[in-house]
Amino acid sequence: MTVKIAILSGDGIGPEIVAEAIKVIGCLRKHYGFQVELEEAQIGGAAVDTSGEPLPEATLRLARQADAILLGAVGGPKWETLERRRRPEQGLLAIRSALGLFGNLRPAILYAELAGASTLRPEIVADLDILIVRELTGGIYFGEPRGVRTSGTGEREAYNTLLYRESEIVRIARLAFEIAGKRDARLCSVDKANVLESSGLWREVVTQLSGEYPQVELSHLYVDNAAMQLVRAPKQFDVIVTGNLFGDILSDCAAMLTGSIGMLPSAALDERGKGMYEPVHGSAPDIAGRDVANPLATILSLAMMLRYSLNQAVLAERVESAVRCVLAEGYRTADIHTAGTRRVGTREMGEAVTAAL
């Protein structure tokens, strides 16, 4: 059976890093019998430039048809002054919502070889391996009503709504419990239940669902404390589950603990396991087109795709091993380069991975 992957390269370094992941796909096809078909479409600023919309209808159609989506990155200064609904990141929010990609998996892994890249003391972060499960299609990102209006006193006021329904909480918590059950079986739910009603319901529903997962140890933290604990002792965590906004903040914080966000992949899954995969880092317009970006986060996103959407766990492990292998061999792009290792460009890194494969 041939699987179809939609390729959305996006902006900035997106096209370069996705090109290296495509080489890896080519290698899997050639040497491992991986039957795959790729189709490209535009998203973000690139799409705005050609069609005026950050998520053109044709792109959404392709994304719906595909078995999985590989995304590079979107955004850049060029489009920052556009009205909100035309900005590149609106394409990202729109595709998440349209495809129901509610389950965002954001691993924060520190490869032993890269411990020196972290701003934290090595003993605090060495071998860090935590997973943040972020709710991605609800909460304050999408809650209505929202807008700007004139208040009774004649001044402007702007407002957003943070809303969670029971079923939305159950859905993301179930995903997190399932994944935690396959890891170290410890799940920490993060909310602000001491202040917010929406968090109160979140905590209640997660706690209730935990009855179905007796083998998973559930704990709760307030979001402020969670941010502290990530800095104080990140290895205390296995899986963290949280809402859209808290997940946005905590996953970036956790990613930066590793010091090497050029290495971190992510997945956004729908209810049937179809997903969109993208590096955690952004479009880095300052280094775009210069063959210096790190393609490993995108290649590792492809590995996540093989595991979570394409049922190809063996191939996923091969890709991940190949990445470990090039790190062990000393290959480093500029972002993770240190004395005594071999500095390479985007293309050479991608080729090293395919060679290792």
Added chain:
Amino acid sequence: MTVKIAILSGDGIGPEIVAEAIKVIGCLRKHYGFQVELEEAQIGGAAVDTSGEPLPEATLRLARQADAILLGAVGGPKWETLERRRRPEQGLLAIRSALGLFGNLRPAILYAELAGASTLRPEIVADLDILIVRELTGGIYFGEPRGVRTSGTGEREAYNTLLYRESEIVRIARLAFEIAGKRDARLCSVDKANVLESSGLWREVVTQLSGEYPQVELSHLYVDNAAMQLVRAPKQFDVIVTGNLFGDILSDCAAMLTGSIGMLPSAALDERGKGMYEPVHGSAPDIAGRDVANPLATILSLAMMLRYSLNQAVLAERVESAVRCVLAEGYRTADIHTAGTRRVGTREMGEAVTAAL
């Protein structure tokens, strides 16, 4: 002129650490002619136990009359199962709101002697000195409507409202610009304007106000990026201004960068500079009553009170110097103790400060 300070010790270690700050006040009265009157009242769990309310009417009355308020800490497992409106932290939210304490100053300072306490590499955090200015009486903490209801589909949904009015944004931003102007004149405003309308207005209003402060350099960051930058390179910041919820998360993250939150004071100011002062750390029920808590954050909160509410900058500096002095002499409570320094209890630390004064 005699100033009146309301003393709200609260729960857990609150009474012990406040007792040491009171000793410092006594010393200022005796040796520096500081004319002061103290009056105590209950808040938090202690107040719930005696009156059933986390913020009794009498406490609020005293707080209104006083020139400044010194708070210990509130909360503990004993009260966690109470209905929300009786929980200790509701007393804190209520007093902030009732007194209009909109301006929360949360310094994150790392004393050179304590650099070893941080989980970050010394070169990343040594001599860190940043100030987070958090809006404290608005945003999603207080926005209406809020609650739990049954949705059209028959399930429960819970919601909160994040709302900011122009005047609220101007007020907190002005405070931040004023303070930044007296520091390194760099102000970073943190929001999520790429997703939230409330943040869009925030950014617009702050940007507009910056015209009145040409000497202060204004920058903007999205909250997820701010969390990353705090971990990556915290010394890039001077003053950060942000809303209630983002400030809650980022200030705790910044506090933990220092590794010594037992050292960090905070202030919550109203429009005329009257304020409530409290340590950043919590009530630590696990170590309450055992003479091990660090009283320095509370003593440094007193110093902030002298500076910001009581117009006694000279006395504030004396108290801060006394704290630096005891650190230099090697006194350490358990939370900041390392080999080669002198481990002392809560009382001995307080006495060392008064002796240094």
